[in-house]
Amino acid sequence: MRLLLVEDDPALGPQLRERFGREGFAVDLADNGIDACHLGATEPYDLVILDLGLPRKSGMDVLRQWRADGIAVPVLVLTARDAWHERVDGIKAGADDYLGKPFHIEELIVRAHALLRRGREARATELRVAGFVLDETRQCLIGDAGNAIPLTGTEFRLLRYFLHHPGEVLSKSRLTEHVYEYDADRDSNVIEVYVRRLREKLGNDVIRTRRGQGYVLEQGA
Numbered sequence: 001m002r003l004l005l006v007e008d009d010p011a012l013g014p015q016l017r018e019r020f021g022r023e024g025f026a027v028d029l030a031d032n033g034i035d036a037c038h039l040g041a042t043e044p045y046d047l048v049i050l051d052l053g054l055p056r057k058s059g060m061d062v063l064r065q066w067r068a069d070g071i072a073v074p075v076l077v078l079t080a081r082d083a084w085h086e087r088v089d090g091i092k093a094g095a096d097d098y099l100g101k102p103f104h105i106e107e108l109i110v111r112a113h114a115l116l117r118r119g120r121e122a123r124a125t126e127l128r129v130a131g132f133v134l135d136e137t138r139q140c141l142i143g144d145a146g147n148a149i150p151l152t153g154t155e156f157r158l159l160r161y162f163l164h165h166p167g168e169v170l171s172k173s174r175l176t177e178h179v180y181e182y183d184a185d186r187d188s189n190v191i192e193v194y195v196r197r198l199r200e201k202l203g204n205d206v207i208r209t210r211r212g213q214g215y216v217l218e219q220g221a
C-alpha cells in the first residue's frame, strides 16, 4: 500500500513516516501543498494523510483540486485542535475522515487501516488466499490450524496488493509502483524474485504469470 503523507512539521512528518513504514506502508512525505498536489495527481496512492495547515498551498485547496480532477483516493485530514469549522470544511471538500491535533499515533494508524478496510468491505471482509488468512497487524499468513507463516515486509506489501486486485493483470511496473516508495530504487526485476518467494509459501498456482503482461492472482485462490 502506498501512502502519501503531507505534513510540514519537521519532527512529526519523519516520525509518522517511520511509524507507517513499520506498519507495512510505502510512504512518501511531502512538506508543502504544491509538492503534495503534484504527487497526489501523478502517483497511484492507496491512502493520503493530509495536514490542512501547509506552506505554499493549503491542505484544503490541495484536496479541492484533487477532487475536482477526479482523484478519488481516500484522504484523512489532520485538523487544528478545536477547529470544528476545519473538520466541516474538510468533509465538504471531500475528506473521508479527520483527526484533530494533537493526536495519538496509534489512533491515526487505526483510522488509516479502517479507511482502507472500508473500501475493501464491499468485496470481502478478510483477505484470504490459498487456505490462509493474511493477518495485517502481524504481517504474516495464518493457516487453518492457526499456524503462522512469516512474511518479509516486501512480501507482505506485494501479497496485500495482489489480494486487493484479484483476477486483474498486474504489470511488474504497476506492482513496483505500489510496493516501493517514490525514492526507492525501483528495479522491476526484483518483483520476479518476490513473486517466486510468495509461490514457495502459497503454492505455484496462486499467482500466474502472463507472458509479457505481468501477473494475476487467481480469483478464489
Ligand code: CA
Residues within 6 Å of the ligand: 007, 008, 009, 051, 052, 053, 054
Ligand atoms: Ca501544519
